Amino acid sequence: MTRLTVNGRVRVFRGHPFTRLVDVLREGFGLTGTKEGCGEGECGACTVLVDGQPVMSCLVPVCQVEGRRVETIESLGGLERLDPLQKALLEEGGAQCGICTPGMVMTAHAWVRRGGSSRPAAIREALAGNLCRCTGYQHIVDAVARVVRERDRRRGDAKRPSRATSRTARRTGRHR
Amino acid sequence: MRGAPETMRVLRPRSPAEAVRLYGRHPEALPLAGGTDVMVSWNAGLLNRRTVLDLSPLREWSRIRRTRAGLVVGALATHARIRDDARVRAAFPLLAEAASVIGAAAIQNRGTLGGNIANASPAGDSFPPLAVYEAVVHTISPDGERRSRFLNVFEGPKATALRPAELIAAVELPFLPKRPTRQIFRKIGTRAAQALSKTVAAGLLWLDGKGRVEELRFALGAMAPTVRRLRTAEAFLAGQRLTPATVDRAVELLGEDVAPIDDVRSTGAYRLAVSRALLGGFLRG
Ligand SMILES: Cc1cc2nc3c(=O)[nH]c(=O)nc-3n(C[C@H](O)[C@H](O)[C@H](O)COP(=O)(O)OP(=O)(O)OC[C@H]3O[C@@H](n4cnc5c(N)ncnc54)[C@H](O)[C@@H]3O)c2cc1C
Ligand code: FES
Ligand code: FES
Numbered sequence: 001m002t003r004l005t006v007n008g009r010v011r012v013f014r015g016h017p018f019t020r021l022v023d024v025l026r027e028g029f030g031l032t033g034t035k036e037g038c039g040e041g042e043c044g045a046c047t048v049l050v051d052g053q054p055v056m057s058c059l060v061p062v063c064q065v066e067g068r069r070v071e072t073i074e075s076l077g078g079l080e081r082l083d084p085l086q087k088a089l090l091e092e093g094g095a096q097c098g099i100c101t102p103g104m105v106m107t108a109h110a111w112v113r114r115g116g117s118s119r120p121a122a123i124r125e126a127l128a129g130n131l132c133r134c135t136g137y138q139h140i141v142d143a144v145a146r147v148v149r150e151r152d153r154r155r156g157d158a159k160r161p162s163r164a165t166s167r168t169a170r171r172t173g174r175h176r
Numbered sequence: 177m178r179g180a181p182e183t184m185r186v187l188r189p190r191s192p193a194e195a196v197r198l199y200g201r202h203p204e205a206l207p208l209a210g211g212t213d214v215m216v217s218w219n220a221g222l223l224n225r226r227t228v229l230d231l232s233p234l235r236e237w238s239r240i241r242r243t244r245a246g247l248v249v250g251a252l253a254t255h256a257r258i259r260d261d262a263r264v265r266a267a268f269p270l271l272a273e274a275a276s277v278i279g280a281a282a283i284q285n286r287g288t289l290g291g292n293i294a295n296a297s298p299a300g301d302s303f304p305p306l307a308v309y310e311a312v313v314h315t316i317s318p319d320g321e322r323r324s325r326f327l328n329v330f331e332g333p334k335a336t337a338l339r340p341a342e343l344i345a346a347v348e349l350p351f352l353p354k355r356p357t358r359q360i361f362r363k364i365g366t367r368a369a370q371a372l373s374k375t376v377a378a379g380l381l382w383l384d385g386k387g388r389v390e391e392l393r394f395a396l397g398a399m400a401p402t403v404r405r406l407r408t409a410e411a412f413l414a415g416q417r418l419t420p421a422t423v424d425r426a427v428e429l430l431g432e433d434v435a436p437i438d439d440v441r442s443t444g445a446y447r448l449a450v451s452r453a454l455l456g457g458f459l460r461g
Binding site: 015016017018019020039040041042044047050053054055056058059060061063064107125126128129130 | 179181182184186188208211212215216219220228230232256279280281282283285286368369370
């Protein structure tokens with residue numbers, strides 16, 4: 001019996017302790033958002049977060065996440081309410097066949113959350129373990145950069161005295 | 177055939193002492209740290225019906241400790257922890273750099289230094305830095321504790337001098353007597369991430385006030401069955417000035433200590449040419 005927290009809920013897996021986390025999520029808990037690509041740690045399709053950090057769930061036997069916090073793509077938005085990253089990927093054309101997308105989004109999500117920068121080179125390095133055969137990456141990098149900039153703008157706004165002044169300031173800035 | 181969990185037996189020690197005791201009782205068991213090597217083979221069906229000794233609960237072995245003489249990096253310290261540790265970055269920057277190019281972030285979050293060493297791939301990226309820092313490997317078994325010079329841990333590709341039921345507990349990095357004049361870490365792979373090295377190099381150079389070589393330490397990975405220090409070139413340059421002639425000679429002598437082969441990742445000739453260029457560039461400054 002293995003107890004772990006998945007997307008904020010304590011779950012118990014009653015199967016064998018050496019079952020891979022990707023199989024526990026997909027087959028044990030029916031969370032099929034996480035995909036398996038290569039099963040060799042190479043492609044990143046199976047990326048989930050463990051205690052906030054991206055890991056490849058095809059390389060993790062479930063016994064090693066006993067008592068840990070696991071986050072999957074299902075913890076972000078759904079069709080009715082997209083997460084900013086999902087929305088940006090859609091709008092920038094950063095998802096095509098979609099196999100890489102859940103892993104890509106989770107890696108990017110950890111990046112955005114821990115204060116990663118919007119520099120394309122830094123984003124490319126952060127996403128280097130997630131392969132995509134469709135998009136050529138540029139649209140993905142654009143989408144992540146956009147979400148990081150939105151995050152920074154929100155944080156900036158929160159620090160300023162009022163939203164109105166900051167908006168005015170930005171507008172004045174552009175006119176100059 | 178894929179990995180079949182129901183054929184596996186998992187041992188989960190709660191303390192290092194229990195791990196050693198359990199391993200003594202099950203010397204056939206396979207230690208498991210971050211699993212980034214083990215699980216790849218297991219997924220391919222190559223490790224079914226094995227007993228696994230899961231070391232991941234041993235928090236004591238994932239720390240990085242400072243002593244008077246140096247840093248002691250626990251065997252279970254992940255590459256991510258090593259990469260981000262301010263003390264490692266300050267005193268042993270080449271190891272921090274190596275940790276930052278192993279696989280990609282998700283591999284660095286799981287893969288450990290002990291696992292990298294015990295796996296003994298000829299291309300282990302932490303090895304050239306550990307070789308030039310003259311690391312000491314702490315091991316423990318039911319027979320007691322041992323310390324081995326880093327280079328003596330390897331016997332060949334995928335083969336270590338670890339004895340039955342012996343675990344790596346930590347890797348000790350002695351502080352350098354003084355700051356190197358020049359240092360280098362370079363990994364040459366097919367792409368920036370997720371690619372094993374075609375060649376990987378680490379070097380430390382001390383020059384005296386008159387521009388003579390006080391000491392050179394240079395190590396290459398993926399150039400021989402195990403990581404190699406360039407003993408011949410190092411000895412030749414000791415006490416010499418770095419002139420075009422001495423540098424050329426050292427670059428030529430590199431061939432004395434390595435024997436690169438052709439394999440899926442590269443050719444011996446390419447490996448030799450690129451490591452000669454790395455050494456030459458480093459010495460010319
Ligand atoms: C996609 C991918 C990319 C990779 N890229 C690189 C790379 O660029 N450079 C590189 O060097 N490596 C790379 N690797 C290999 C691997 O990530 C590293 O070797 C890693 O450091 C292994 O550590 P681990 O904790 O995951 O080992 P595990 O897989 O847990 O164990 C590896 C071996 O060491 C033994 N072992 C583990 N810990 C101990 C211990 N404390 N005492 C005794 N034996 C022990 C195990 O029994 C096993 O034989 C890559 C792997 C993958 C899947
Ligand atoms: S499926 Fe896990 S890395 Fe490809
Ligand atoms: S969208 Fe198809 S692999 Fe990335």
